[in-house]
Amino acid sequence: MDDERRRHTRVRLDGRAAARATIFAEFRVVSLSANGAAVEMELALALGSAWDLTLDLEQGEVDVKSVVASVERAAPGYRIGLDFAGVEDGAGPSGAAVTAGVKGTARAQVEARVLDLGLDGALLHLTTALEEGGIQDFVLNLDGDAVWVQAEVLRCRPTDRGGFHVGLSFLGIAPEHRRKLEQYIAKRQ
Numbered sequence: 001m002d003d004e005r006r007r008h009t010r011v012r013l014d015g016r017a018a019a020r021a022t023i024f025a026e027f028r029v030v031s032l033s034a035n036g037a038a039v040e041m042e043l044a045l046a047l048g049s050a051w052d053l054t055l056d057l058e059q060g061e062v063d064v065k066s067v068v069a070s071v072e073r074a075a076p077g078y079r080i081g082l083d084f085a086g087v088e089d090g091a092g093p094s095g096a097a098v099t100a101g102v103k104g105t106a107r108a109q110v111e112a113r114v115l116d117l118g119l120d121g122a123l124l125h126l127t128t129a130l131e132e133g134g135i136q137d138f139v140l141n142l143d144g145d146a147v148w149v150q151a152e153v154l155r156c157r158p159t160d161r162g163g164f165h166v167g168l169s170f171l172g173i174a175p176e177h178r179r180k181l182e183q184y185i186a187k188r189q
Contacts, residue, residue, distance in 0.1 A: 011188040015113035019124055022137040023110055027080070029055065029102040036069065036084050041106070042077040046127035046163075050085065055104040066106075112166075114140060119181060121151065121169045129164050130156050135171065142184040147177045 027041040032055070045051065045068045055062045070081035108128075116123035122140070130136060130153045140147040151168035159165055173181065 009185070009189060010116050010118040011185055012116055013114045013188075015115055015125060017114040017117070018141040019112040019114050019122075020139045020141075021110045021112055021124070021126060021128075021130070022139075023106075023108050023128065023130065024136075025106045025131075027104055027106055029104060030079065032102070034084075036066070037082050039080050039082065039104070039106075040074060040077060041080060042131055044071055044078050044129045045080050045106075046110075047071060049108060049110065049128060051082070051106045051108045053082070053104055053106050055102065057102060112138075115165070117181075117185065119170075119178070119185065121154070121167065124166045124168065125159070125163050126166050127163045129158075130166050132156055138168070140181075142180065145180045145184070147173070147180050147184075149173045149177070 023043075025041050025043045027039040030038040030040055032038075037053075037055075047068050047070070049068050051066050051068065053064050053066050055064065065085040066082040067085050068080060069083045070079075072079045110126055110128050112124040112126045114122055115125055117140070122138075124138075132153050132155055134153045136151060136153060138149050138151055140149065149168075149170045150172035151170050154167040154169050156164050156166050
């Protein structure tokens with residue numbers, strides 16, 4: 001957001017504060033085995049990042065832990081190769097062929113660095129892209145205090161050094177967390 005459009009002053013942190021994003025992303029299964037899967041989704045996941053998957057299979061939902069092994073551009077989004085790291089309750093997906101239409105949800109906690117912060121939003125650096133217009137939950141670690149916010153992703157742009165700059169507009173923040181945010185910003189102005 002441009003400075004003239006902002007309602008509140010921003011402070012530059014240049015990555016000195018940490019954050020974590022809780023990301024949910026839907027995907028379509030391309031292939032599936034007992035050891036991994038190939039899925040198509042709109043987000044470019046970071047290589048080596050850990051994701052919890054819920055696969056909507058014929059026998060019901062199956063939860064598996066996975067690690068991103070490959071990422072390829074595939075219109076309109078990305079084809080992601082996932083290695084399964086663990087299967088909950090020993091009920092993993094079978095090696096049977098995947099029927100058309102199998103879908104699922106991926107979720108993860110993704111670490112971020114806070115580059116710029118205000119009462120109404122922030123600019124973060126993440127290793128994973130976020131969908132513009134999407135609503136996500138974030139926790140900002142400000143001098144040891146956790147500040148939880150729900151925010152809309154206004155923009156997500158790749159950086160020259162890898163990762164993504166993600167511009168956020170805060171939509172929801174509890175009053176006690178807003179006070180922590182106000183105090184943090186006031187100390188840095």
